[in-house]
Amino acid sequence: MKTAVIVFPGSNCDRDLAVALEQVTGRKPDMIWHTDTELPSGLGFIGIPGGFSYGDYLRSGAISARSPVMRAVVAEAERGVPVFGVCNGFQILTETGLLPGALMRNAGLNFVCRDVAMTVENTQSIFTSRYKANEEIRIPVAHHDGNFFADDATLDRLEGEGRVAFRYAEEVNGAARGIAGILNAQGNVLGMMPHPERMIEPAHGGLDGRRLFEGVLEAVA
Numbered sequence: 001m002k003t004a005v006i007v008f009p010g011s012n013c014d015r016d017l018a019v020a021l022e023q024v025t026g027r028k029p030d031m032i033w034h035t036d037t038e039l040p041s042g043l044g045f046i047g048i049p050g051g052f053s054y055g056d057y058l059r060s061g062a063i064s065a066r067s068p069v070m071r072a073v074v075a076e077a078e079r080g081v082p083v084f085g086v087c088n089g090f091q092i093l094t095e096t097g098l099l100p101g102a103l104m105r106n107a108g109l110n111f112v113c114r115d116v117a118m119t120v121e122n123t124q125s126i127f128t129s130r131y132k133a134n135e136e137i138r139i140p141v142a143h144h145d146g147n148f149f150a151d152d153a154t155l156d157r158l159e160g161e162g163r164v165a166f167r168y169a170e171e172v173n174g175a176a177r178g179i180a181g182i183l184n185a186q187g188n189v190l191g192m193m194p195h196p197e198r199m200i201e202p203a204h205g206g207l208d209g210r211r212l213f214e215g216v217l218e219a220v221a
């Protein structure tokens with residue numbers, strides 16, 4: 001299984017994601033620099049990592065979303081290739097328009113860095129098939145802009161179409177309806193604030209994140 005991780009100036013979770021992908025696929029992902037205009041052929045999975053790309057200037061993810069490589073990522077997403085954006089990656093995906101809504105400053109105005117409980121809301125997606133319906137899992141968060149916002153019509157549509165993948169089971173950042181992660185309409189793009197790549201081996205304190213990668217990588221294998 002060929003996978004790729006996109007790297008921006010200021011990404012700092014790209015290696016965590018690479019380790020997770022290598023552990024699950026047995027093969028190192030291609031690390032793709034943001035100025036590349038083409039992606040390797042035959043990718044089964046594209047990861048947009050967490051971090052502080054471009055120092056979070058303007059808005060988190062706003063500058064990275066205009067990187068040359070993102071045009072290729074959007075094209076692959078439209079072809080149905082699974083695209084996974086975590087934390088800053090989620091922010092970048094909303095800024096490209098691949099996912100709706102925006103990630104605003106946390107309601108408490110503080111950086112939140114801890115394990116949080118969240119429930120799996122949709123187990124039908126390629127990313128969440130390894131979880132049980134309404135299962136509560138623990139995954140770390142580390143962000144200051146995780147407060148998901150969308151207008152009520154968009155939130156209703158996301159809920160009605162089963163596109164809320166994960167919801168916080170506790171107050172974390174003020175996100176609308178407690179939304180922690182959402183899917184695109186086709187179900188092949190997932191953005192989430194918590195970091196499943198930081199919960200993939202016993203030394204991390206649990207394996208709740210590992211099943212996400214196992215599920216999606218098996219689905220495309």
Ligand SMILES: NC(=O)CC[C@H](N)C(=O)O
Nearest residue numbers: 050051087088143144145
């Ligand atoms: N860990 C991260 O990806 C941080 C995301 C983002 N820069 C924020 O703090 O909101």
